Amino acid sequence: MHVAITGADLLTCHGGTDATYAALTKGVDGSRALRFYDTDRINVTRGYHVDDEVGDDGDELPLRAGRWLARCVLGAVRQAGVDPARERVSVIVGTGLRELRAVERWALDGVPVRRRDLHFTTAVREVLPEVTEVITVSNACSASGHALALAQDLLAAGEADAVVAAGCDAMSESMLTMIGRVVDAPTPALQPFQEGRAGVLLGEGAVAVVLRRAADAGPGALATVLGTGLSCDAHHETAPDVGGIVAAMRDAHRRAGVAPQDIGLVLAHGTGTALNDPTEAAALDTVFAGAAPGPLVTGIKGAIGHTSGSAALMSLLVAVEAMRSGSVPATVGLAKPIEAVAGLRLVIGEPAPCEARVAQVNAFGFGGVNAVSVIRVDR
Numbered sequence: 001m002h003v004a005i006t007g008a009d010l011l012t013c014h015g016g017t018d019a020t021y022a023a024l025t026k027g028v029d030g031s032r033a034l035r036f037y038d039t040d041r042i043n044v045t046r047g048y049h050v051d052d053e054v055g056d057d058g059d060e061l062p063l064r065a066g067r068w069l070a071r072c073v074l075g076a077v078r079q080a081g082v083d084p085a086r087e088r089v090s091v092i093v094g095t096g097l098r099e100l101r102a103v104e105r106w107a108l109d110g111v112p113v114r115r116r117d118l119h120f121t122t123a124v125r126e127v128l129p130e131v132t133e134v135i136t137v138s139n140a141c142s143a144s145g146h147a148l149a150l151a152q153d154l155l156a157a158g159e160a161d162a163v164v165a166a167g168c169d170a171m172s173e174s175m176l177t178m179i180g181r182v183v184d185a186p187t188p189a190l191q192p193f194q195e196g197r198a199g200v201l202l203g204e205g206a207v208a209v210v211l212r213r214a215a216d217a218g219p220g221a222l223a224t225v226l227g228t229g230l231s232c233d234a235h236h237e238t239a240p241d242v243g244g245i246v247a248a249m250r251d252a253h254r255r256a257g258v259a260p261q262d263i264g265l266v267l268a269h270g271t272g273t274a275l276n277d278p279t280e281a282a283a284l285d286t287v288f289a290g291a292a293p294g295p296l297v298t299g300i301k302g303a304i305g306h307t308s309g310s311a312a313l314m315s316l317l318v319a320v321e322a323m324r325s326g327s328v329p330a331t332v333g334l335a336k337p338i339e340a341v342a343g344l345r346l347v348i349g350e351p352a353p354c355e356a357r358v359a360q361v362n363a364f365g366f367g368g369v370n371a372v373s374v375i376r377v378d379r
Contacts, residue, residue: 090162144207147166193277
């Protein structure tokens with residue numbers, strides 16, 4: 001069933017929705033020196049931080065992810081004109097790390113945290129106390145894509161009048177340490193599909209979209225979600241698999257009722273890692289074979305970092321804005337593409353004009369939890 005996006009809000013290292021899209025169109029790399037961590041010990045020196053308040057000691061405040069989530073959920077609901085006191089409104093939050101940083105600081109620094117605050121119900125109900133339910137799903141780096149799929153299912157089943165699909169994540173020391181252990185030297189920049197790319201860097205932030213059944217949405221919807229395809233290939237703990245990714249793409253096309261030639265834009269997962277980039281390129285080559293000239297392809301992680309559980313919906317909102325504005329931002333950090341993407345129409349250097357009305361959004365997670373969405377914009 002098609003569902004309409006009637007409200008949305010976003011927060012990244014660049015700021016809110018408008019500021020983030022402006023930075024993308026200008027090709028701004030939002031990375032900076034890493035805050036709050038011993039960079040020599042973790043072998044990571046840069047990240048894409050959200051600017052927010054710090055404590056009296058100059059350290060980070062606790063429960064940052066939940067605060068960003070609450071801000072975006074409230075902003076999206078207000079834009080959509082949804083009233084949880086009069087309608088059944090569910091909130092589904094996709095995340096990779098939840099409030100892991102708060103647990104780290106509790107364990108290592110003695111900074112107290114209430115256990116109930118580690119679930120996002122507390123943060124959401126502080127701003128929207130009358131929502132029907134708050135559900136958290138933890139599906140690695142495709143989590144908000146899974147949240148979107150579950151939101152579509154709730155609406156199709158008639159279990160809600162409106163659903164907020166959201167994503168949020170804040171950096172954690174354990175996740176930073178993990179990415180620092182797989183490189184010899186600290187990664188200087190995240191460069192999707194770039195020859196000689198050095199690896200991933202973390203971003204953080206939150207995103208939320210309000211969904212209604214398309215038949216109930218009325219005029220003024222931002223976009224229509226035609227379908228979301230999922231796969232869980234379990235090929236490897238961390239390495240992606242072409243077959244699993246292809247399966248998710250084809251599932252998305254089937255659910256959306258589109259063919260590859262109907263899609264004019266792809267927002268790539270594009271992590272700038274040794275394995276993801278050529279694997280994703282191979283999957284796109286397979287799915288779009290025979291659909292010449294093929295869709296424009298871009299990615300946003302060179303500008304905002306890898307935002308983990310938020311990544312799918314952040315890419316989705318960029319796809320919406322690109323189609324509404326008729327201009328696709330270039331892939332920040334990409335100047336010399338790897339050979340594997342020779343068959344793709346990557347947007348490099350400058351924004352590209354775009355007449356597309358249908359876009360595909362890719363998101364892939366560790367363990368092969370893949371989510372691919374197809375959206376349409378009518379303008």
